[in-house]
Amino acid sequence: MSQGRKVSQKNRSASEKAGWLRGSVDTLKKKWRLKVVQSVLLVAGLAIGYRIVDLQLLDRHFLQNEGDKRSVRYESVAAHRGVIFDRNGDPLAVSTPVVTIWADPEELYGASEHWQALARELGVSLKWLSDRVEVAKKRDFIYLKRQLTPEQGAKVMALKVPGVQSINEHRRYYPAAEVAAHLVGFTNIDESGQEGLELAYNEWLSGEPGKRRVLKDRKGQLARQAELMKSASPGKELMLSIDLRLQYMAYRELKKAVELYKAKAGSLVMLDVRTGEVLAMVNQPAYNPNNRAGMQAHKMRNRVVTDMVEPGSTLKPFTVAAALESGQFYKNSVINTTPGYMRLGRDQVKDFRNYGAIDVTTVLRKSSNVGVSKMALAIGPDKVLDLLQRVGLGQSSGTGFPGENPGYLPYRDRWSDIEIATLSFGYGLTVTPLQLAQAYMVLGAGGIMRPVSLIKRDVIPDGVRVMDQQVADDLKKMLREVVHGGTGGRAMIDAFEVGGKTGTARKVGPNGYIKDRYIGMFAGLAPIDNPRLAMVVIIDDPSGKTYYGGLTAAPVFSKVAAGALRLLGVEPVDSVAASSSHRMAFIPYALQLEEITEGAGASSVSTFKEG
Incomplete structure (x- = not known):
C-alpha cells in the first residue's frame, strides 16, 4: 500500500512538473508574440513618423500639390x-x-x-x-x-x-x-x-x-x-479712314432720300481724291449692332462693296475717255445724232429727242446714247474695256472688306454692234458703288489711280497713271457742263463748282429687265477744278414717277458734298461764281426733262427692253 502511495506521489510530481513546463512555454509564447507586436508597432510608428517628417519637411510639395488640386x-x-x-x-x-x-x-x-x-x-x-x-x-x-x-x-x-x-x-x-x-x-x-x-x-x-x-x-x-x-x-x-462727322451727314441725307422716294434701298460712298481714303460709306436700310433682336440679313449687307449694279449713263464719261485716248475723237469733234435714233440690225438705240450734230461735250451733257454708241463703234470694244479695266472696274478694289464683289466686265471673241452700243452707255457689265467711285476718283486725280483704303493713311501713296492727264482734265470740264447745263443740275452747290454724271438703270430680275423698276445714280467730283471728293449715290427702286438719278440721287450729292467741303475746310470759289451757281440751281422743268435721255438706257434698245 505504501508502495502504491509512492507511485501516486511520483506521478503527481511528474504531472505538476509537466504543467509547469507547459505554463512556461505558454508564457514564453505570449511574451514572444507581445515582442513581435511591439516591434511591428514600433516599426510602423517609425515609418509613419518618418513619412510625416518627409512630407512636412523634406517633400512638402507633394501635400501642397494634392491640396492645390482640391482648392486651387x-x-x-x-x-x-x-x-x-x-x-x-x-x-x-x-x-x-x-x-x-x-x-x-x-x-x-x-x-x-x-x-x-x-x-x-x-x-x-x-x-x-x-x-x-x-x-x-x-x-x-x-x-x-x-x-x-x-x-x-x-x-x-x-x-x-x-x-x-x-x-x-x-x-x-x-x-x-x-x-x-x-x-x-x-x-x-x-x-x-x-x-x-x-x-x-x-x-x-x-x-x-x-x-x-x-x-x-x-x-x-x-x-x-x-x-x-x-x-x-x-x-x-x-x-479707320472715315470721318464720323461726314458719316453722320451722309447717313442722314441718304435716309431722308430713301424715305422721300419710298425706295427699297440706297448707298453712298465718298472718297478722298488726294489719298484714296474712304471718308464716308453708308447704306439703307441699316441696323443697330447694339440691339440685334429681330435683325434681318438683308439689312446687314454693306451694299457699297457687295451689291452689283449696271452703271447706266454714269459709265458714259469713260467711253468718251476711251474715244479721246484713241486719237479718233477730240473734245470738239462733231457727232451727228440725227434723227435721234440709230438701227443696229433688228435693234434700235435712241435718244430722248433728236439733238442733231453735237460735239463730244454735248454728247455727255445731253446724255446721248446715239452719240456714245457711235464713238464706241468707231474705236471698237477692246479700247473701251481696256480703259474700264485700268480705272478699276471688273476687279476688287483691294480693301479686304469681307464679301467684296469684283463686279463683271464682259470679254468676248466676237461683239455684235448692239452689244458694243449697250456697253458704251453702261449695260451688260456690273460694278459696285465703290468701284464706280474709284473710277471717278481717277478722273479727279488727273488720271492717277490710287488704291482705296478703309484705314487712315499716314503716307499718301504715289499711285499709278492709268489715263492721259489731258483726257482726264477734258473729262472734268465736260462733267462740269453736265451739272451746269445738262441732266445733273440738281447736284449744284452754292459757292462750289462741281461736276458729275447722272444715271438711271433698269433693274434686273430672274427673267430679265423689270418694267417700271429703276436704280437712280449720280457719280461726281467736288470741287471740279481741283477735286477733293469723289462720290457715288445710289437710290435703289424708288416708287412712283420720280426715279431718275438726276432727281433722286443728284440732290443727295449736292447736300452731302456741300457740307463735306465746308467741314474739310475747302476754299469756296469767288462770290461771282458762287452767285452764278446759286442761280443755276433753280432749273426749269424743261431742262429736267433731259434726264429722260439717260433713263432711255435699257429702253432705248428694243431687244434689251424685252430682256
Whole structure:
C-alpha cells in the first residue's frame, strides 16, 4: 500500500512538473508574440513618423500639390478687344466690362430655396430657371445669364447661392450705332468678329487672355486670390479712314432720300481724291449692332462693296475717255445724232429727242446714247474695256472688306454692234458703288489711280497713271457742263463748282429687265477744278414717277458734298461764281426733262427692253 502511495506521489510530481513546463512555454509564447507586436508597432510608428517628417519637411510639395488640386483653380483673365476709331479719334467700337453668371447644376439643384431670389436678380422667370436646372442637373456647367453689368453681377453674387459663380468678360459697344454699322460690323457674344471690319481685322483686334491662380473653399467659393500667372494682352487699336462727322451727314441725307422716294434701298460712298481714303460709306436700310433682336440679313449687307449694279449713263464719261485716248475723237469733234435714233440690225438705240450734230461735250451733257454708241463703234470694244479695266472696274478694289464683289466686265471673241452700243452707255457689265467711285476718283486725280483704303493713311501713296492727264482734265470740264447745263443740275452747290454724271438703270430680275423698276445714280467730283471728293449715290427702286438719278440721287450729292467741303475746310470759289451757281440751281422743268435721255438706257434698245 505504501508502495502504491509512492507511485501516486511520483506521478503527481511528474504531472505538476509537466504543467509547469507547459505554463512556461505558454508564457514564453505570449511574451514572444507581445515582442513581435511591439516591434511591428514600433516599426510602423517609425515609418509613419518618418513619412510625416518627409512630407512636412523634406517633400512638402507633394501635400501642397494634392491640396492645390482640391482648392486651387486657374481662371482666365479677360483681355480688352482693341478699340476702333474714326480718323479723328472718335470711338466706333469699344469693349465694356460685363459679368457672366454660371452654375454647377448639381449643386444648384440642391439649393432650390434660393431659386426665387436668384431668378429675380437674373431677370428671368422662376419656371425658366427651374426648367434649366432640371434639364442640366447631371452636367458640370451651365450659363445662367451672360453680359450683366458689374452692378447686376454683384447683386447676384451677394445672394451666395450654392453652385453659382461669375466670370468677368467684355462686351462690344458701338457708339455710332447704325450710322457706321455696315462698315464696322459687329462681334458675337464671345467678342469674335462676325461682320465688317470687326471680322476682317479680327486677329489684329483680338487680345490674348491672361491667367490667374485663385484659392477656393470646398464649396467652390473664392477664398482668396493667389497670384497673377500671366497678364492679359489687349488687342491693337484700329483707326479707320472715315470721318464720323461726314458719316453722320451722309447717313442722314441718304435716309431722308430713301424715305422721300419710298425706295427699297440706297448707298453712298465718298472718297478722298488726294489719298484714296474712304471718308464716308453708308447704306439703307441699316441696323443697330447694339440691339440685334429681330435683325434681318438683308439689312446687314454693306451694299457699297457687295451689291452689283449696271452703271447706266454714269459709265458714259469713260467711253468718251476711251474715244479721246484713241486719237479718233477730240473734245470738239462733231457727232451727228440725227434723227435721234440709230438701227443696229433688228435693234434700235435712241435718244430722248433728236439733238442733231453735237460735239463730244454735248454728247455727255445731253446724255446721248446715239452719240456714245457711235464713238464706241468707231474705236471698237477692246479700247473701251481696256480703259474700264485700268480705272478699276471688273476687279476688287483691294480693301479686304469681307464679301467684296469684283463686279463683271464682259470679254468676248466676237461683239455684235448692239452689244458694243449697250456697253458704251453702261449695260451688260456690273460694278459696285465703290468701284464706280474709284473710277471717278481717277478722273479727279488727273488720271492717277490710287488704291482705296478703309484705314487712315499716314503716307499718301504715289499711285499709278492709268489715263492721259489731258483726257482726264477734258473729262472734268465736260462733267462740269453736265451739272451746269445738262441732266445733273440738281447736284449744284452754292459757292462750289462741281461736276458729275447722272444715271438711271433698269433693274434686273430672274427673267430679265423689270418694267417700271429703276436704280437712280449720280457719280461726281467736288470741287471740279481741283477735286477733293469723289462720290457715288445710289437710290435703289424708288416708287412712283420720280426715279431718275438726276432727281433722286443728284440732290443727295449736292447736300452731302456741300457740307463735306465746308467741314474739310475747302476754299469756296469767288462770290461771282458762287452767285452764278446759286442761280443755276433753280432749273426749269424743261431742262429736267433731259434726264429722260439717260433713263432711255435699257429702253432705248428694243431687244434689251424685252430682256
